[in-house]
Amino acid sequence: MTTITQNNIDTLKACRYCPMCRQSCPSEFISYRESDAPRGRAILLHSVYQGGKEYEASAVNAVYNCFLCGACKSWCSGQELGGYDIPELVKFARRDIVSKGLAPQVVQQMKDSLVANENTRGLYRKLAYTSSVVEKTADLLYILGEGANYTHPEIAESFICILGHQQIQYTLLKDEPTSGKELDLLGYRKEAQEKAKNMAGRIMATGCKTIVVSDPLVYDALKNDYPAWGLKLESEVLHVSEYLLSLIRSGKLKLKPTKIKVTLADSEFLGRNNGIYEAPREVIRASTGDNFAEMQWNHEYLQSAGEAAFTFDGNLFDRGKELGRKISQKAEDIKAETIVTLSATAKNNISATTGLKVMDIAEFAAKQMF
Amino acid sequence: MKLSQNSYMFDMVLFELQDIAGKDYVSIKASDKEVYSIDYFWVSEMWHDRQAGRDITRPSADFIVHPKNAEEVAKVLKVANNYKIPVTTWGGGSGSQGGALPVFGGIILDTKRLDKIYKIDEQAMTVEVGTGIIHQTLEWELEQKGLSTMHDPASSRCATVGGFIAHRGTGVLSTKYGKIEDMIVNMEVVLPTGEIINTLPVPKTACGPDLNQIFIGSEGTLGIVTKVTLTIHRLPESRKFRAFIFKDLSTGLRVGQRLISENLQPSVIRLYSENETKELIKKVLGIEKAGAYLVYGFDGKQEMVELQMKYAKAIADEEEGEDLGTDLGDEWWKNRYKFFFPPYMFHLPQCFGTLDTVATFSNIENVYNAMKEVVETRYPMARFIGHFSHWFPWGAMLYARFIIETPPEDPHEAIYLHNSIWNDALRAAMKAGGVLNEHHGIGLKLSRLTPELYGNSFQIIKNLKKSLDPNSIMNPGKLGFGV
Numbered sequence: 001m002t003t004i005t006q007n008n009i010d011t012l013k014a015c016r017y018c019p020m021c022r023q024s025c026p027s028e029f030i031s032y033r034e035s036d037a038p039r040g041r042a043i044l045l046h047s048v049y050q051g052g053k054e055y056e057a058s059a060v061n062a063v064y065n066c067f068l069c070g071a072c073k074s075w076c077s078g079q080e081l082g083g084y085d086i087p088e089l090v091k092f093a094r095r096d097i098v099s100k101g102l103a104p105q106v107v108q109q110m111k112d113s114l115v116a117n118e119n120t121r122g123l124y125r126k127l128a129y130t131s132s133v134v135e136k137t138a139d140l141l142y143i144l145g146e147g148a149n150y151t152h153p154e155i156a157e158s159f160i161c162i163l164g165h166q167q168i169q170y171t172l173l174k175d176e177p178t179s180g181k182e183l184d185l186l187g188y189r190k191e192a193q194e195k196a197k198n199m200a201g202r203i204m205a206t207g208c209k210t211i212v213v214s215d216p217l218v219y220d221a222l223k224n225d226y227p228a229w230g231l232k233l234e235s236e237v238l239h240v241s242e243y244l245l246s247l248i249r250s251g252k253l254k255l256k257p258t259k260i261k262v263t264l265a266d267s268e269f270l271g272r273n274n275g276i277y278e279a280p281r282e283v284i285r286a287s288t289g290d291n292f293a294e295m296q297w298n299h300e301y302l303q304s305a306g307e308a309a310f311t312f313d314g315n316l317f318d319r320g321k322e323l324g325r326k327i328s329q330k331a332e333d334i335k336a337e338t339i340v341t342l343s344a345t346a347k348n349n350i351s352a353t354t355g356l357k358v359m360d361i362a363e364f365a366a367k368q369m370f
Numbered sequence: 371m372k373l374s375q376n377s378y379m380f381d382m383v384l385f386e387l388q389d390i391a392g393k394d395y396v397s398i399k400a401s402d403k404e405v406y407s408i409d410y411f412w413v414s415e416m417w418h419d420r421q422a423g424r425d426i427t428r429p430s431a432d433f434i435v436h437p438k439n440a441e442e443v444a445k446v447l448k449v450a451n452n453y454k455i456p457v458t459t460w461g462g463g464s465g466s467q468g469g470a471l472p473v474f475g476g477i478i479l480d481t482k483r484l485d486k487i488y489k490i491d492e493q494a495m496t497v498e499v500g501t502g503i504i505h506q507t508l509e510w511e512l513e514q515k516g517l518s519t520m521h522d523p524a525s526s527r528c529a530t531v532g533g534f535i536a537h538r539g540t541g542v543l544s545t546k547y548g549k550i551e552d553m554i555v556n557m558e559v560v561l562p563t564g565e566i567i568n569t570l571p572v573p574k575t576a577c578g579p580d581l582n583q584i585f586i587g588s589e590g591t592l593g594i595v596t597k598v599t600l601t602i603h604r605l606p607e608s609r610k611f612r613a614f615i616f617k618d619l620s621t622g623l624r625v626g627q628r629l630i631s632e633n634l635q636p637s638v639i640r641l642y643s644e645n646e647t648k649e650l651i652k653k654v655l656g657i658e659k660a661g662a663y664l665v666y667g668f669d670g671k672q673e674m675v676e677l678q679m680k681y682a683k684a685i686a687d688e689e690e691g692e693d694l695g696t697d698l699g700d701e702w703w704k705n706r707y708k709f710f711f712p713p714y715m716f717h718l719p720q721c722f723g724t725l726d727t728v729a730t731f732s733n734i735e736n737v738y739n740a741m742k743e744v745v746e747t748r749y750p751m752a753r754f755i756g757h758f759s760h761w762f763p764w765g766a767m768l769y770a771r772f773i774i775e776t777p778p779e780d781p782h783e784a785i786y787l788h789n790s791i792w793n794d795a796l797r798a799a800m801k802a803g804g805v806l807n808e809h810h811g812i813g814l815k816l817s818r819l820t821p822e823l824y825g826n827s828f829q830i831i832k833n834l835k836k837s838l839d840p841n842s843i844m845n846p847g848k849l850g851f852g853v
Contacts, residue, residue, distance in 0.1 A: 014712035017408065017415045019464045019528035023504040032395070032436045032482045033402055034463060040405040043418065047404065051421045058399035075527070078711035296514065313394075333514070 002096045004049055011084045012049060015042035015072075024071040026304040030322050031313070035062045038072040038086045045093055055102050063097060064104060064311045066090045068185060069304035070272040094187030103187060104314050111188050114195070118178045119146050120310060129153040130176040138171040141208035141235070143222075145215020147344020148360075149176055155214055155344055158366035159240055165369060166252055171206050181221035185308050193229050196221065200231045211235045212243045214362065216269035216307055216343050223274060239270055241280035241342065241361045248286045255287035255368040260337045262288045262364070263295050265327050265350060266302035267342035280361050284340055287368040295330040303327050305346035324349030331356055340364050372475060373432060373455075380432070383453060387435050387477070390445040395436040395483070403430045406460060406478045411468035411815055412723060413785055419718045420781045431458070431472040438483045440558055440566050440596040447594070448564035450477055450843050457562075458845050459590035461530030462504065465537060466724060467813025469589045473847045481532050484596055487511055496555055498599045501532030517602045520547035520637075524710040535595050537811025538587040542706055545630075545761040546637035546669070547603070549809060551586045558597035559585050562839035566596075584834065589811055590845040592838050606669035610679050611638065611699025614691035615661040619643050620735060621689050622662040623758065623766070627731045628685045629666060630761050634678050638667035639761050640702070643738070646755035646771075654709055655701055657694065664691070665702045721777035721788055725795050726808045730765040733803030734758070738768055740798040745772050749791055760808065767808040770795070793819065812849045820850030 019039045022028060028037040035044065035058070044062055047053040068087045073079055097103055103111070113122040125131060128149045142163070148155040163170050180195035203211060211233070213219040222237045238246070247253035262284050270276040277299045285292045297303045303326050309317045327350050331339045338357040341347040351358035359367070373380045375398070387396045407428040408414045417428055432455075437443045450457045456476030463470050472478050484502030490512065491497070497519070499508055505519075505526045512518050521534065522541035533539070535557075540549040547553070556569045569581040585593050616622040622641040629636050642651055647663040657663065664686075668678040686693070708714055716722040729737045738756060745754040749772070756770035772791055777784045796806055796819055806816050806823050821828045828850060835842070835851055846853045 013717070016418075017410065017717070018712055018715070019410070019462060020524075020707070020711055022462070022528045023506045029482075032480060033397060033434070034405040034460075034480070035399070035401040040401075043405050043408060044401055047418070047421065051418070052423060053421070056400045058401035059404075061399075062401045076711060077705075077708045078713055082713050084712070296510070 002092070002099045004092060007083060007085060008089045008092050009049070010082060011086060011089045012042050012046045014078065014082055014084045015039060015086060016046045017043075020077070021072040021075040024075040026069060026071065026306070026323055027065050027067055027312070030319055031065070036065050041066060041086065041090065045089060055097060055100065060097055060102055060104060061314050063090055063093045064107060065313065067304050067306055067309040069268040069308070071304060074272065074300045091185065091187070094185075095189055098187035104311065106311050106314055106316055107186050110310060110316070111183060111186060111191065114178050114183050115191055118175070119150055120182055121150070121316070123150050125175055128175065129156050130172050130174055133172045133174050135174040135206070136171045137207040138169045139209045140168060140170040141203060141206045141211045142170050142172055143211060143213045143215070143218055144172070144176055145213065145218040145344070146178065146182070147348070148214045152344040152347060152360070155347070155360040155362050158360065159212075159214065159362035161366045162244070162253070162362065162369060166247065171208070173202050173206070177202060179218040179221040181217040181225065182310065184221075184225060186310065196226055196229060196231055200226060200233060203233060203235065208235050210243075211237045212240055213237065214240050214344070214360070216267045220269045220273050239276055239279065239342075241283055242276065244283045244361065244365050245279045248283060253365070254370045255365065256370055257289065258287050258368060259291055260288070261291050261293055261335060262338045262340060263293050263331050263334060263336040264298070264340050265295075265305060265342065265346050266298055267307065267346065268302060268304050269307050270342055271302055272300060280340065280342055283361060283365060287364075293334050293336055295327070295334060295336070297330060303330065305341070305343065305349055307343050307345050320345070320349035321352045324351070325353040328354035328356060338364070375432070383449065383455070384433065386449050387433055387446065390442050390449070391435050391437050395438070397434040398432070402434045404428070406431055406434055406463070406472065409463045409468060409470045410466045411471065411813065412466075412721065412788065413815070414468060414471055415718055416721070416784055417781060424781070426781065429471060429473040430475060431478040432475050434478045434480060436480045436483050440560055443479065443560045443594055443596055444564040444566050446477065446479060447560060447562060451563060451841050454841050454843060456846050457843050459532075459536070459594050461502065461533030461536070462525070462528045464525045464528045465533060465811065465813060467537070467811045467815040469537060469811055469813030469845070469848055471814060473814060474853060476843070479594065481530060481594070481596075484532070488597070490515065490517070490602070492517070495602050496599050497602050498597065499531060501535065501595050501598055502530050505529055505531050505534065512602060513605070516605050518605055519553060519600050520603050521550055521553060524707045527707070531598060531600070532595050535586055535598060536589045537813070538809055540760050540809040542640070542759065543637045545639055546635055549760070553601045554582055554586065555599040555601060557582055557585065557595050557599070559593045559595050561593045562844045587811070589813065589849050591835060591849050591851055592844065608672040608675040609667065609669040609703075610675050610696060611665055611667040611703050612679060612683060612696050613663065613665040613694040613698040613702060614686050615647070615659045615663055615694060616689060616691050617661050619662045619738070622664045623735055625664060625686055625689050625691065626758060626761055626766060629682055630763060632681070632685065634682055635668070636666045636678070636682065637669045638665065640665045640757060640759050642757040643755055645753070646757050649755060650709065654705055654714055655698065657698060659692070661692070665699045667699065667703065716771070716773055719776065721774040721784060723772055723788065723792060724810060725770040725772065725792070725799070726767060726810055727770070727796070727799045727804035727806070728760075728765060728767040728808040729802070729804045734766050734768060737799050737802040737804040738770065740802040741770055741795045744794045744798040745791060748794055749774070751776075752791060768804070792816070814848055817848055817850050824850075
């Protein structure tokens with residue numbers, strides 16, 4: 001049963017005619033269409049949920065064009081009192097669209113792929129980094145997430161290299177399954193919860209006390225979705241940057257100093273959803289000292305890397321470079337030489353648009369490790 | 371020409387537009403048509419809000435086009451002339467007068483892809499920029515270099531530079547730095563028939579009429595401004611504010627007039643009527659005081675600002691203002707945009723409107739009183755509030771507003787009430803020496819009253835329109851022009 005909440009209705013009513021956050025919306029400034037801005041989405045959804053209108057195909061697409069990055073919330077001066085939440089409204093709308101059988105074909109294909117192949121892109125599971133690992137019991141479980149597992153294994157290799165160097169016993173999940181996060185963001189909550197249940201079972205079977213995660217989407221799922229769905233994990237959940245920082249603070253991990261000017265591309269799902277801004281900065285500063293430099297947009301005013309931009313204009317999202325270019329431009333403006341990223345998506349989108357070195361936080365730490 | 375979407379002729383025109391701007395940048399999607407049928411005009415919002423269970427339709431564009439430069443804009447206008455298709459220019463869609471609404475269908479020309487910053491000249495202190503850029507984006511880029519246009523309206527976050535030019539926008543620092551029309555050095559304009567022209571490189575010439583002035587405030591009826599060079603300033607070393615409560619509005623107006631006439635050069639004077647002080651200042655700033663709230667501000671070199679603040683305070687003290695100090699002045703500056711966000715901003719189902727006008731210091735209080743009286747006596751269901759936020763050497767601007775908590779449920783009756791208040795209030799303002807508007811423009815909302823404001827001189831504007839836009843395709847139904 002998909003039920004609209006009071007907060008969804010408050011958001012519809014507040015945002016439908018208010019354009020004040022629009023300059024922050026990354027999807028509007030790819031397509032330049034008003035229907036891809038928070039106000040546009042609220043107008044279209046108000047017509048459906050308060051105006052008695054049926055969903056029409058292009059309105060459905062507009063709902064799926066949202067990147068769920070939360071920039072609109074960061075830039076809303078009415079948040080404190082109103083608590084308006086466009087990402088939650090869009091997620092509700094997607095669940096409702098799915099329940100009505102109106103999901104675009106590309107979304108359905110992605111769902112089928114996640115259900116059958118555990119990834120969004122229909123890739124063979126044997127292509128995954130974790131297809132050849134031996135799963136065992138260990139105190140530490142490292143979860144890669146789809147990006148590091150399928151397309152950017154160098155991220156996983158770097159973190160595993162650090163673990164090996166530190167002589168830390170760990171395990172991975174063989175044929176690491178999806179966390180269910182992508183399914184939930186696409187509107188398939190039932191399927192997402194089934195996947196979450198499976199993932200939680202696999203995690204618990206490892207007997208781990210600590211889960212370290214590379215992918216911000218998986219981190220968000222384990223931290224927020226699983227408890228909300230009644231899935232209790234006994235283990236502590238940390239992002240790679242948080243774990244690296246704990247190793248640095250305990251004196252176990254020492255990083256070589258560097259004179260290279262390094263900047264950080266914040267993550268929308270780690271930052272806006274979970275408040276993780278300082279841990280990656282402290283890891284970088286442990287090597288760069290004062291050579292760490294902030295881009296114009298950082299912390300809660302970060303520029304989206306498109307971590308949840310699965311579809312756009314009814315297609316599998318293929319315009320990530322346009323988001324990446326905006327970030328690399330800002331890095332070039334401050335004359336940074338290296339951009340550190342916090343997700344495979346960010347690395348992928350940014351590295352395609354710049355000659356600067358782009359590396360994940362795990363790669364950075366592995367490279368700078370004594 | 372009205373085209374049926376089922377006719378092949380529709381596809382033929384669509385193809386021409388796609389050939390110009392690219393397929394990704396021409397939309398005929400229902401979602402876009404819906405979203406571009408509503409701007410910040412109360413009637414368009416109310417019409418959308420009341421759609422449930424009613425057989426009502428909204429004026430809707432046939433094509434939404436996003437050209438990337440003046441050449442593409444010119445080609446679109448040539449196609450529109452060929453087929454006599456209306457063209458309505460859309461910037462941020464944040465105008466409150468219905469100026470961007472495609473009331474006779476046709477093409478919405480969205481300018482937001484014209485968003486390049488071409489040149490920041492720190493010697494001439496100018497910036498050359500595409501008019502589709504969101505103003506805040508421009509400001510952020512300038513800020514990186516310690517610069518600013520000093521144009522600072524609440525709509526900075528959502529409006530385009532071109533939108534400001536179209537309706538003669540202003541910002542909270544206008545008292546020192548002027549309105550947008552005071553910041554324009556030169557412009558690139560696409561004429562309705564598709565020719566691209568440039569105005570003279572500098573505005574202060576003795577070479578005949580200033581062409582800039584034909585297009586500034588023309589609301590897309592006489593052409594489309596595609597590029598502009600604006601003046602810029604260095605960010606000030608110091609910016610200070612101080613707030614006071616005066617016993618009544620008259621005293622506050624006198625203080626404002628003295629701050630101007632004694633040449634103190636404030637960047638900000640903001641004076642709120644007694645009832646707006648009670649309602650909004652309490653709500654946003656948490657200050658609960660009876661009387662008229664006034665905040666003034668100065669910026670520039672620190673020592674000069676200190677002196678200006680000293681002399682300004684002396685005036686306020688002479689007029690027996692209750693000093694709220696600099697903290698509450700700073701608080702206002704910090705929250706100056708907050709007034710325009712929900713839930714602070716007025717919103718449906720309320721009926722509301724900003725009856726902004728401007729008059730000389732001799733007339734402005736009479737204008738306020740005349741408008742207040744007509745609204746409060748003829749429309750007892752309405753509240754009337756106002757503040758004075760833009761000050762000139764000769765007078766001040768009144769930002770008056772009416773608010774009705776429960777307007778008629780029937781949308782036709784609601785429009786009748788809304789329009790009646792506007793007509794009565796603005797006729798009272800004009801009679802007392804005011805005009806229709808100071809910085810929101812005319813649009814659809816006030817179009818019917820424009821010939822009344824100008825009298826027989828409106829013929830000059832009509833002749834200009836006929837000469838520049840022979841097929842009358844540009845934003846029909848706005849600024850006093852028909853179809």
